[in-house]
Amino acid sequence: MGITKSEFFTDKQNSIAQLTKAFGHPARIAIIEHLLKVDTCICGELVDELPLAQPTISQHLKELKNAGIIKGNITGNAICYCIDEKAIDKIQNYFSSISTRLNNKKNKCC
Amino acid sequence: MGITKSEFFTDKQNSIAQLTKAFGHPARIAIIEHLLKVDTCICGELVDELPLAQPTISQHLKELKNAGIIKGNITGNAICYCIDEKAIDKIQNYFSSISTRLNNKKNKCC
DNA sequence: TTTCTTTATCGTAATATTGCAATATACAAT
DNA sequence: ATTGTATATTGCAATATTACGATAAAGAAA
Numbered sequence: 144m145g146i147t148k149s150e151f152f153t154d155k156q157n158s159i160a161q162l163t164k165a166f167g168h169p170a171r172i173a174i175i176e177h178l179l180k181v182d183t184c185i186c187g188e189l190v191d192e193l194p195l196a197q198p199t200i201s202q203h204l205k206e207l208k209n210a211g212i213i214k215g216n217i218t219g220n221a222i223c224y225c226i227d228e229k230a231i232d233k234i235q236n237y238f239s240s241i242s243t244r245l246n247n248k249k250n251k252c253c
Numbered sequence: 254m255g256i257t258k259s260e261f262f263t264d265k266q267n268s269i270a271q272l273t274k275a276f277g278h279p280a281r282i283a284i285i286e287h288l289l290k291v292d293t294c295i296c297g298e299l300v301d302e303l304p305l306a307q308p309t310i311s312q313h314l315k316e317l318k319n320a321g322i323i324k325g326n327i328t329g330n331a332i333c334y335c336i337d338e339k340a341i342d343k344i345q346n347y348f349s350s351i352s353t354r355l356n357n358k359k360n361k362c363c
Numbered sequence: 364t365t366t367c368t369t370t371a372t373c374g375t376a377a378t379a380t381t382g383c384a385a386t387a388t389a390c391a392a393t
Numbered sequence: 394a395t396t397g398t399a400t401a402t403t404g405c406a407a408t409a410t411t412a413c414g415a416t417a418a419a420g421a422a423a
Contacts, residue, residue, distance in 0.1 A: 144412045145378025151304035152279035160279040167274025169262035179354045186400060194261035199382050201401055220390040220399055231352050238345040244289045245338055254382045255408030309412050311371055330369050330420040
């Protein structure tokens with residue numbers, strides 16, 4: 144099928160899945176890491192940095208934006224994309240809570 | 254195309270992308286959360302818990318296993334799947350480092 | 364041995380994702 | 394107004410993912 148049965152899962156589960164899915168491509172990881180490296184980021188830089196064509200990069204930026212991981216400001220005819228800290232906090236808190244819950248488990252079976 | 258150009262990215266980028274991608278489906282998030290809730294987990298429980306058919310769940314378990322997020326022990330004719338803490342640590346450390354690097358940025362443009 | 368239970372695999376259909384060339388858009392510069 | 398620069402969108406081909414029915418495999422129970 145290819146379609147995901149989102150309607151059967153909780154909002155939180157869908158929301159975390161959407162966030163992690165958006166991170167689930169090396170190009171998008173590379174974009175995030177480039178955004179961390181520079182203080183101001185424009186798409187044009189990424190075209191030189193990544194081994195992908197400009198439309199492909201634009202598409203990856205769109206997905207990161209849809210997932211709320213980055214946000215973009217139009218400045219003249221360039222665009223300044225930045226990481227949205229809220230998304231990072233959310234995902235970090237989630238994995239941090241998993242880690243805590245794991246450590247609290249008594250009967251580790253494996 | 255549908256194929257990912259992994260060969261052009263670093264091992265670490267690919268590795269993080271693989272981990273996050275495996276988390277990027279609500280059913281797999283639900284599986285992880287169920288594994289956290291109970292101390293011992295078998296696939297049969299999941300079939301009752303999740304709104305998906307058994308082959309589909311088996312497939313999701315396989316992907317989590319391939320990504321190193323869970324590991325399975327055969328016990329009789331059942332299988333005990335558990336979360337692999339190393340994977341959680343890895344992903345948690347990654348997002349934690351992103352968070353730190355974000356906070357250290359001076360020129361926030363957005 | 365036969366049957367039941369549990370999990371995996373195969374095959375297949377439907378949909379999603381990835382990637383890019385071509386093109387559009389929109390502002391800047393001349 | 395024309396040209397150049399930066400980014401987005403469209404359209405398409407190739408591949409991946411999701412889901413499930415049917416079936417296989419393998420140990421447990423009878």
